[in-house]
Amino acid sequence: MLFSWNIFWLFALSSLLLWAVGAVVAFRRGETCRRLALGLTLAGLAVYVAFIIGLWTSLGRPPLRTLGETRLWYSLFMMASGWLVYRLWRYRWILSFSLIVAAVFIIINLVHPDIHDQSLMPALQSGWFVPHVTAYIFSYSLFGCSFLMALIGLWRHTEVYLPSADRLVGIGLFFLTFGMLSGCIWAKQAWGDYWTWDPKETWAAATWCACLLYVHLRLKADRTDPKGQTTVAAYTALIVIFLLLQMCWYGVNFLPSATQSMHSYTQ
Amino acid sequence: MxxxxxxxxxxxxxxxxxxxxxxxxxxxxxxxxxxxxxxxxxxxxxxxxxxxxxxxxxxxxxxxxxxxxxxxxxxxxxxxxxxxxxxxxxxxxxxxxxxxxxxxxxxxxxxxxxxxxxxxxxxxxxxxxxxxxxxRAWRRDVPFLLLHGGLWLALVGGMAGSADAVEGRIIVARQAPTRSAYDAYGREITLPYTLRLTDFHVTRHEADHSPVQYEATLLIDDMPQSLAVNSPCGVRLFEDLYLLNYFSEDDTDQADAVLLLMVRNPWKPAVLGGILLLLLGTGWQLFRLK
Incomplete structure (x- = not known):
């Protein structure tokens, strides 16, 4: 088998190197440096995507089943979101912060790779599997970026990051909603109910509520709060969204209620 | 207040x-x-x-x-x-x-x-x-109405559906047809059709022989119907059968009986309608983002 977790380190380190150089170059002023930073980050993404495609092909199934595999996608989407934010709004720090978050998940996979069996269990044999999981993980990465913006915004006592966070949350909310609702339709096909308040679903509902709260807070800010009194509340909501989605993603597995979850596929 | x-x-x-x-x-x-x-x-x-x-x-x-x-x-x-x-x-x-x-x-x-x-x-x-x-502001704010209307419909369908939904488990064997399902409290639900298992098949992965799909063929009132995991079979309007498990006396892939879940929920279209409206609304909102 050409592509396996055994050679992950090679692709991971190459990508990390390209992303790190790109993040450093991004701090230098000038259009050439900006283009170079974008190009290096994109090259790192291409290397990383090559590994995922290779792994997908050799496993004979999409690598989306276990925590280790979702970490793979999260680090990819985290850097892709960072690249997109840098390209659109030119925050020079975003590549470094995205790199730190992505690197944490890559290092966890390098240290604890969670090498898995070959096939996908019957419960996961569905056309909804890939769109449901990838949409969720992509939204997680966007909320990861908005979380970083919230930290910086609170630290610098400025509201300048909120318009960008609005866009990230706008896109993230679409993917989060799509992930959740495609999960509902899939659950109906698999278990007979659209929503069963399974522990994972409960945390997903809490995360969705927090996202909607952010959107409503920002609407309220536009209408009745021109002085930006809700800025701290909005940044806090972004932090809460990030914490809740960590719970929804893997934190729920460490709770006593996890034993009742229908979303446990790793055992 | x-x-x-x-x-x-x-x-x-x-x-x-x-x-x-x-x-x-x-x-x-x-x-x-x-x-x-x-x-x-x-x-x-x-x-x-x-x-x-x-x-x-x-x-x-x-x-x-x-x-x-x-x-x-x-x-x-x-x-x-x-x-x-x-x-x-x-x-x-x-x-x-x-x-x-x-x-x-x-x-x-x-x-x-x-x-x-x-x-x-x-x-x-x-x-x-x-x-x-x-x-009469709906024309200028379609996504707003789609989002809020979708959530409303899904909530109403879910809450009202939990009152009207009927769920029962059925053991369907090869030997004799059955028309009994049992709810969570063990009460019998008589089905308006009979069920009998005629075939059961496990598809296994070529490399490691782990199960990839379970598929059962049933006779529903003498009409053959197949159902598999993630692929339920609709027997009547708002009533579906789901394959939950199988029983085999000699631990082979040849099942003697299967466990099915019967779900009867007349509010299914309302929830699905709400989900689709919500999806349309969030998609529309995304399209309007610049």
């Missing part, structure tokens, strides 16, 4: 009901009571919005501040429910577990405080939608 007062008062009423009555049995609002309540609620809110729409109380109830308060309350209740194992309290339960059970958190989806919060959310959504419709 401020939004916080509405929410806290309702929550207090919910907690009081929970302490006095225990959890809710959804079947108490089964058809036709649920449909009557929905129509009465909508008609009342339509009149309230038309007659007293500009009164402070009504404006407060449909305000974004109310939406924020409700989202925080529902979110907090979900977090508390997510932290609490969803099971009846055992005899050796810890003090913390007993305290959580006192609030209904160990069965939080059917606890009064949570249902009261969802009803409040439903009222808020209804008022917001009726307000927009009465203003």
């Amino acid at each position: 401020k939004p916080l007062h509405y929410i806290l008062t309702s929550l207090f009423a919910g907690v009081l009901l929970q302490v006095l009555c225990g959890g809710i049995r959804p079947s108490v609002v089964a058809f036709p009571l649920n449909v009557s309540i929905i129509f009465a609620l909508l008609a009342t809110l339509w009149v309230v919005e038309g007659e007293w729409g500009e009164k402070t109380a009504v404006r407060t109830f449909r305000s974004p501040r109310m939406a924020c308060g409700l989202l925080i309350a529902v979110g907090i209740w979900c977090v508390l429910g997510g932290l609490t194992p969803q099971m009846p309290i055992p005899d050796d339960a810890t003090l913390l577990h007993r305290f959580a059970a006192f609030w209904g958190l160990n069965k939080f989806p059917t606890s009064y405080p949570f249902v009261v919060l969802l009803l409040l959310l439903l009222l808020h959504l209804s008022l917001v939608i009726i307000h927009r419709l009465r203003q």
Whole structure:
């Protein structure tokens, strides 16, 4: 088998190197440096995507089943979101912060790779599997970026990051909603109910509520709060969204209620 | 009254009901009571919005501040429910577990405080939608109506559906046909059709021989039908059969019997409609982002 977790380190380190150089170059002023930073980050993404495609092909199934595999996608989407934010709004720090978050998940996979069996269990044999999981993980990465913006915004006592966070949350909310609702339709096909308040679903509902709260807070800010009194509340909501989605993603597995979850596929 | 007062008062009423009555049995609002309540609620809110729409109380109830308060309350209740194992309290339960059970958190989806919060959310959504419709502003704000209307429909379908849905487990064997399903309390449900297993097949992965798919073929009133995991079979309008498990005496892939789940839910189209409207609304909103 050409592509396996055994050679992950090679692709991971190459990508990390390209992303790190790109993040450093991004701090230098000038259009050439900006283009170079974008190009290096994109090259790192291409290397990383090559590994995922290779792994997908050799496993004979999409690598989306276990925590280790979702970490793979999260680090990819985290850097892709960072690249997109840098390209659109030119925050020079975003590549470094995205790199730190992505690197944490890559290092966890390098240290604890969670090498898995070959096939996908019957419960996961569905056309909804890939769109449901990838949409969720992509939204997680966007909320990861908005979380970083919230930290910086609170630290610098400025509201300048909120318009960008609005866009990230706008896109993230679409993917989060799509992930959740495609999960509902899939659950109906698999278990007979659209929503069963399974522990994972409960945390997903809490995360969705927090996202909607952010959107409503920002609407309220536009209408009745021109002085930006809700800025701290909005940044806090972004932090809460990030914490809740960590719970929804893997934190729920460490709770006593996890034993009742229908979303446990790793055992 | 401020939004916080509405929410806290309702929550207090919910907690009081929970302490006095225990959890809710959804079947108490089964058809036709649920449909009557929905129509009465909508008609009342339509009149309230038309007659007293500009009164402070009504404006407060449909305000974004109310939406924020409700989202925080529902979110907090979900977090508390997510932290609490969803099971009846055992005899050796810890003090913390007993305290959580006192609030209904160990069965939080059917606890009064949570249902009261969802009803409040439903009222808020209804008022917001009726307000927009009465203003005839729907043309300029289609995504708003799609999003709020979708959530309203999904909530109504889910809540009313839990009252009207019937679920039963059926063991279907090769030897003799059956027409009995059993609900969660072991009560028999007689099916208007017979079921018999004729074939069962396990598809295995070529490399490691792990199961990839289970597929059963049944005779439903002498008509062959196949069903598999993630691929239920619709037997009647709003009634589907799901393959849950199989039984084999000699541990081979040849099953002697299969365990099926029968789900009868007339509110299925309402929930699906709500989901599709929500998807359309969020997609539309994304399209409008610049």
